Amino acid sequence: MSESKNLRDGFDSAIPQSTEDVEHALQGGLLSLDANVLLNFYRYTPTARTALSAVFQAAGDRVWVSHQAAREFWRNRFKTIDDRDHAVSQLRSALDKNARASQAAIDGWAKQTAVSDDVRQRVEKAISDGYRVASGLLESEAEEDGTVAYDAARDDVLLALEDLLRSRVGPALAPDDRAAAVHEGNRRAEAGIPPGFRDADKAESGGEDGAAGDYLVWLQSMDEAVRRDLPLVIVTGDEKEDWWWKHRSVHLGPRSELVAEFAQRSDRGLFMLRPRQLIDFASALSVEVPSGAASDVERADAVSSWTREAVDELLARLEWEGKEQAEIIRFAATNGGSIEREKIYELCGYDEDRMLRGFSRPVSRITKDLQKEGMAPVNLPPMLEPRFGGGVIALRYVIPPEVVGLLEGDDSDSDD
Template sequence: MAPANGPLDGGFDGLIPQTDDDVRGAMVGGLLSLDANVLLNFYRYSPNAQSALLEVLRAVGDRVWVSHQAAREFWRNRCAAIDDRNKATEDVRRTLQDNEKKTLHGLDVWAKQTAVPAEIKDRVRGRLKAGFSEALELIDAEAGQAGRVTYGAATDSVVIMLRELLQGKVGPRLPKDEHQNAVVEARRRVISHIPPGYKDAEKEGGPGEDGASGDYLVWYQSVLEAKLRDLPLVIVTGDEKEDWWWRHRNILMGPRSELIDEFSGYSEHGLFLIRPVQLIEHAAVLDVTVSEEAASDVARGSIAAEEPRWSAEAVRELLRRLDVEGAVQAEVIRFAASQGGLIDREKVYEIGDFHKDRMLRGFTRPTARITRDLQSEGLLDEGVEPMLTPVYQDVIAIRFEIPLDVVEILAADTNG
């Protein structure tokens, strides 16, 4: 007897984009497995965003869950997350202070060259200093409102919040033999480019105990828990890499089809991927009302967290290739890193020993070309900030900027 005909979408779950209705249904009935980056992002969020996300997750109830691996990564990386938070505040304060000095110096030069009356110069100086002072006060006030964040877990406001939310909701460690087998499988997947986790190949051989196997361990432990509870699996993550998501033209369409097919071998339920901002966008399905301000705060924090970053390997390789070419851009990048990410036009001319009549048009082309090469070779994610970004005044590039993550990498290399 011939098999019966089916519907157009029958059996093609991994090829059908995830919809908002799918997300809402998953939030209502699925096991929400929180990835480590979701927990660490609490250090990035404003108090409004923290409260909104906590309210949504509390409404989910016992279906909120954290794998042992995700909890382990949270504890392993929380001090670095605190450092990033503090460093961002220190960096913006230092940048404002440096710019104040440069601006006031520029004012003095202008006053001398134009013989401006002292009264006018003093009025301009007073307004500039007041503006910079007010900006610094606002930054300090905003940083202070985020709660008491400390290295000591007993007094860290983020840890206190998460402990209350996740009491009795963290999975156990795998038995030793099963854990070792999972690590072996994870490494096989990295080599064979099988999701999830192969985009973390650079972590293999690093300081972490499990190398590049972290994502797979989160996946494996989450699958086992969803199977045990007989529930759909919803992995809540800020990770947007292609070893988790099916992407089309940079649009996140849903989980990779390989993951959906693999999960179907464990369960008759569905698999879903949700970003933290979607929990806020669809909070009403859980009878939770989120203010527009809190929703915007979560969206801003999530976007910042999800931006592709330069890896240490890619930065070193780009500089190596520039050095081989004898390109002055390598020294420009290193100097900019030593200055917090900025280098002015005069210093570029000094480093390059350029004639004063030379134009800087096309100066960023070598770095852009090598960046594209690194991306095509799989050494660098698409969408990273350009290595050198010119800042123009009229049609003249007055300075160049490099990404802050590159500043951090080169600072670590110098101090190491």
Template sequence: MAGLFDGFEGYRVVADAERRSALTSALVAVDANVLLNLYRYNARTTNDLLAIFERLGDRLVVPHQAVREFHRNRLSAIGNPEQATTEARNGLDKSRHGAARALDVWSKKVALDESELRQLHSEIEQVFRRLQDVVDRAAPDRVHPTTPTEDDPVLRRLTELLDGKVLARPDDERWNELITQGNKRVEDEVPPGYLDVEKGEQFPEGASGDFLVYIQACVEAKARDLDLLIVTNDEKEDWWWRRGAELIGPRREMTEEFFALASRRLYLMRPSDLLVLSDALDLTVDPESAKDADTSRADIEDLGKWTVEAVDTLLERLRGEGRRGLADVIVEAARQGGTLGRDAVYALCGYDEDRLLVGFTRPTARIAGDLQAEELLPATVRPMLTPLYRGPGRLYALRVPPEVVAMFGSDETTVDDAIEPDGAGKYAPLTDYLQELADDSATMTFAELEGLLAAPLAPSARKYPQYWYSPANSLGKAVDAAGFKARLVRLKAETVEFARRTT
């Protein structure tokens, strides 16, 4: 006779006592995001977590894919301490000047004695000097992207801690089978990791990364005949059984899948959970460490943004490689508000209906990586093209980042044409000038261009970078008619470069 939970193991809600027991007896597999956050926590929290990992001994493992992602993303996790310090100092300096000015205005209105005003200014200076000293003292202790491996305290401890604990990569045939299986699960929305579908074109393993971490940990736990505890910072619903904001446990499908595989229990914890339950391992950690680990890291993981220069360079390189259709898809998606449907993609690229879009966005990811290496693009940005799926394997649209929409998609790019009925004639001298140009590019100031036109530029030219890139307005039509395009627009410097189209 079966019991209430036989065949329904995923519906059991785990008690704290069971979680404590798991921490002392289960195989503990750590995800990449946990290792990466060791660079983001304060030193106390990092040391407390590493102490817990050390106490686990041989029960601690890290799947091959987790280590792969750790090395892939480590520099991004380290960030740019110098930039953060500079920004903090500049912000404090700006606040100091603002406080001093506010004090001066107030003192005049209340007729404050000059000696009292000087004393208050002195106190302001002392406060901000102390704050800047704190910022300056913290900077030298940070790990930098160029810090040698042997001088990186996190890497040093991890190297010793994980010696013999990284699960080996399966042979090529099995590894490729797992990647295929993982990507199929993403298409079918089978946890874990199916919400990472946008990573499908970014990495060799596609969107299967979370599955690779999970399945290798499951297989290892079965081989050791142990329960499995996976530690992750991922809180999305493709890992967790949730009710609103509450995290109840692993997704039921995962719990039942692991039980069917190993007849063992599956547990899921965050680093903050480990710190709260550390006394189960006879460890005492600072209570503040759990609070630090539980704090959202969104403030330090903000994605960078595509710049006009980076987008312009990406489009230029795509066209230079003969991928004009791909470049047109990006621009049109931006003009359509950020998303372009599958049919429109096929129409722009001239594809037959039976053609697959597998690998379509890969060139944009490759060039974006080149731009990051050249420091023309922040280390963390949204993919230029994100595939959107509806149902297994059915791509229905492509999406571009919102900042790219702002570059191309504003209605302001054509507003001026409504008040310039003779816009085409106005910009005819520019077409003539570019057609007669011997060089492949020319940089002009806005003033020089206005001199050439013998007329002022449209108001949008000084307000919106996207105005210069749109082929729909009079300026864009004049530039395009000459076989050129605008690029490297600098609104503050009021300069623009016109470059001859290569395709």
């Protein structure tokens, strides 16, 4: 007769991470930082940077960056600086533009109402003072952030990261090993094997890594954790479902497939943490962090929301290009935010043998254009996102909840 076991035995991947798990991970695991954690240092407030730096210093040489994550950091550093600088300049421009528009409106109001000079001057002063205070706060915050520049010798954020990560970046794979890993990463993305299957469209983009970027981070992180015989802790701001086990938008831990894959190589545990959790559980490393640091990190990591103006412009450009995705987005908005695969084929008139691979690519391309033009916020959730059933086939597509609200009652797609 086989030996009886406890209810939890053999079901580790079905049990969400607990507070004790997170504390254990911080105290003894290899903290493998994804590229987005490093890039978000450009978005964090000085308070948040100081708090995260204190946690990294307390963890010592267990803080580690895979060579692939470092590659992605350097590859995206300029764009991240551009996005940051653009947001600041856009606000400066908006304040100046609105100040001038307000003055013009006051002039028109005064002429049409014959308001007294005293009242007019009081209104002008109140509005002028408001814009002056706002501009002063903006410039003060920008000055406190320090120097951010392309020039690596002058970039305060980069200099701080280099100091924190000295001798903590993994080596590159040998050329043949890297080629094999890229091939395997693209194969896994095509087959719907995590992590990275959500990047399957990148396989056709012509980029150096194709869809293999996440897999390379995963492979190198596993190798380092096994080499050191440590639990593996992936620290990432990425919230995609090819990394996380999520239920109703609650992050419960790593996907069961990742837990099983790491268990084949090590008897140590696998954990996943978001940057905010490094702050929330800093006391596990005897680190005291300033109040407000956690919310600062969370705001920087948070995904922006779509605006009505951005949604309308996206739909208009899709329609101008003759893309059927505009109709799909509108239908999803009337259907609780999702559309089934079969309905897409029906609405678009596709043949049964047609694949939906790359279906959301025009939407992603136009979204990026809108962000470059300052017409849409950065860090937006995907407008049209596939949902998979464990394989490579997208069973349905979803749109962000706020877009459902924005388009609710929109009859622009109704018959005339």
